[in-house]
Amino acid sequence: MSYLPPFPSAHREAALAALAEFLPxxxxxxxxxxxxxxxxxxxxxxxxLSPWIRLRQLTEWETVAAVLREHDAKSAGKFIDEVCWRTYWKGWLQQRPSMWTDYRADVARLQAEQAGSEAVQAAMTGATGIDCFDAWARELVETGYLHNHARMWVASIWIHTLALPWELGADWFLRHLLDGDPASNTLSWRWVAGLHTAGKTYLATRSNIRRYTGERFEVTVDLAKTPVELERSPPPPVQPLQEWPAASAGGRTGILLTDEDVSAAAWLAAEAAPAAVAGFFPAEAYEELGTANHVVRFRREAMRSALGKSADSGLFESVDRLADWMKTVRIEVLLVAEPPVGLWTELMPRIRELCGQLDVQLCLKRHGWDDLLWPHATHGFFRFKKAIPRAMARLGEW
Ligand SMILES: Cc1cc2nc3c(=O)[nH]c(=O)nc-3n(C[C@H](O)[C@H](O)[C@H](O)COP(=O)(O)OP(=O)(O)OC[C@H]3O[C@@H](n4cnc5c(N)ncnc54)[C@H](O)[C@@H]3O)c2cc1C
Structure with a gap:
């Protein structure tokens, strides 16, 4: 299935081909x-690579390992740091889950109050009159991708020049980006707004935009020279990461894949040989969020591809269908890769409840990469970065 350019398909083969092409x-x-x-x-x-890495159609550890086979650690350092930014943001949000639920409540309130406002509509449809911003707004919707620097400029102009609420901008990104990721997206928007790191705000400037876009844009409109001052309440205290107990040995085990980690069938099988593997696609959560069709299609396709040929019978979109499957294959233990805070936050309690009703032991597992790195995401990235060499030393295990 061909996809929006430049992403040919959500399949693993396409991800591996893109990685091989990029490696040099x-x-x-x-x-x-x-x-x-x-x-x-x-x-x-x-x-x-981000749309595939987001779903772990390509995992962080295999991406980094492949890069280190072609480059020495020093030359590859910048790329490895970038891959680890995703891990940092996920670990940070995992230890402050209320930040996600508060943000979603703010989006709902702001949507009721202002989503129909002319200024918000003009921004989301690329009709602000700021040439670069309008081009990126259209690119976001048409391709599902924006370059990192463009994401920073767009977020900065949205917040500091157009003076629109950052939450609505973050929501707009999350709904359209193929790599839309609750942690990376929400926390990056907060960082641009000056809410993540005290005293640090990101202000886009005309000269910086012109320089890093090869002067493709005129930027004739004045951009904000001082940041909007947003009230910065202290982040919620760090909530320790859950420790997941081992599954009781011997039960008939099923693996449930999620779109947060489609690689999990491979590494969860090391815990217990599964009798069956199925997937759950949170179609309802995507619909509630108003996610763009191209994002939903890409993710569903990634899950089908991860499940292989039996996908049609094993990819569920409702808890009732999942219940039928668990009964039919007589699952006693359900193994799931712990979903990060985000779309699965509300779904996981429903799956837990279902397991309780069917007397199935729900067993969550965290991959070694996350287990090693997430606990270090308590402060800034530079403190977190000190733990990266420890993950590099264990790449051979994963
Ligand atoms: C306001 C804003 C919103 C963002 N929203 C998202 C989002 O929803 N989902 C998302 O995956 N990234 C997000 N990013 C981070 C980053 O822009 C993208 O990951 C990156 O542009 C993806 O393109 P690439 O694969 O070509 O990246 P490359 O530059 O090739 O980087 C390699 C890989 O490293 C990871 N990466 C790179 N930069 C970052 C970063 N700053 N944070 C987290 N991971 C990173 C990605 O997995 C990426 O594929 C956001 C950044 C900003 C400033």
Whole structure:
């Protein structure tokens, strides 16, 4: 199935082909050139891997291992750091889950109050009159991708020049980005707004945009020179990560894949040989969020591809269908890769309840990569970064 350019398909084969194609450029070339947004027709200076990495159609550990087979650790350092930013954001949110639920409540309130406002509509349809912003707004909706620097500029202009609520901008991104990820997206928007790190706000400037876009834009409108001052309440206290008990040995085991980690069938099988594998696609949660069709299609396709040929019978979108499957294959233990805070936050309690009703032991597991790195995501990235070499030393195990 072909997809929106530049993403040919959600399948693992497409992800592996994109990784192989990018590998020669993942060293010094990436470190030196990645900040340039050369436009949709030239993305050779970045990897474009995020839609697959987001779903773990390509895992962080295999991506980093592949890069280290072609480049020494120093040359690949910048790329590895970027891959680990995702882990950092996920670990950070996992230890402050209320930040996600508060943000979703704020989005709902703001949508009721302002989503129909002319200024919000003009921004989301690329009709602000700010040439670069309008081009990126259209690119986001048409391709499901924006370069990292463009995401920073768009978020900055949205918040500081157009003075729109950051939550509505974050929601707009989350609904359209193929790699839309609750942690990376919400916390990056908060960072641009000056809410993540005290005293740090990101302000887009005309000269920076012109320089890093190869002067593709005029930027004739004045951009904000001072940031909007948002009230920064202290982040919720760190909530320790859950420790998951081992499954009781001997029960008939089923693995349930989620779209948060489609690689999990492989690594969960090391816990207990499964009698059956199925997937659950949270179609209802995506619909509630108002997720764009291209995102939903990409993710469903990624799950089908991860499940293989039997996918049609084993990919469920309702808790009732999942219940039927668990009864039919007589599951006693259900193994699931712990979903990060986000769309699964509300769904997981329903699956737990179902397991309780069917007398099935629900057993959550965290991959070693997350288990090692997430506990270090308590402060800033630079403190977290010190733990990365420990993960690099264990790549051979995963
Ligand atoms: C306001 C804003 C919103 C964002 N929203 C998302 C989002 O919803 N989902 C998402 O995956 N990324 C998000 N990012 C991070 C980043 O922009 C994208 O991951 C990156 O642009 C993806 O393109 P790429 O694969 O070509 O990246 P590359 O530059 O090739 O980076 C390689 C990989 O590293 C990871 N990565 C790189 N930069 C970051 C970062 N800053 N944070 C987390 N991971 C990173 C991605 O997995 C990416 O595939 C956001 C950044 C900003 C500023």
């Amino acid at each position: 450029r993942a060293g010094r070339d990436y470190a030196e050139q990645r900040n340039h947004d050369l436009g949709p027709s030239d993305r050779t200076n970045v990897s474009l």
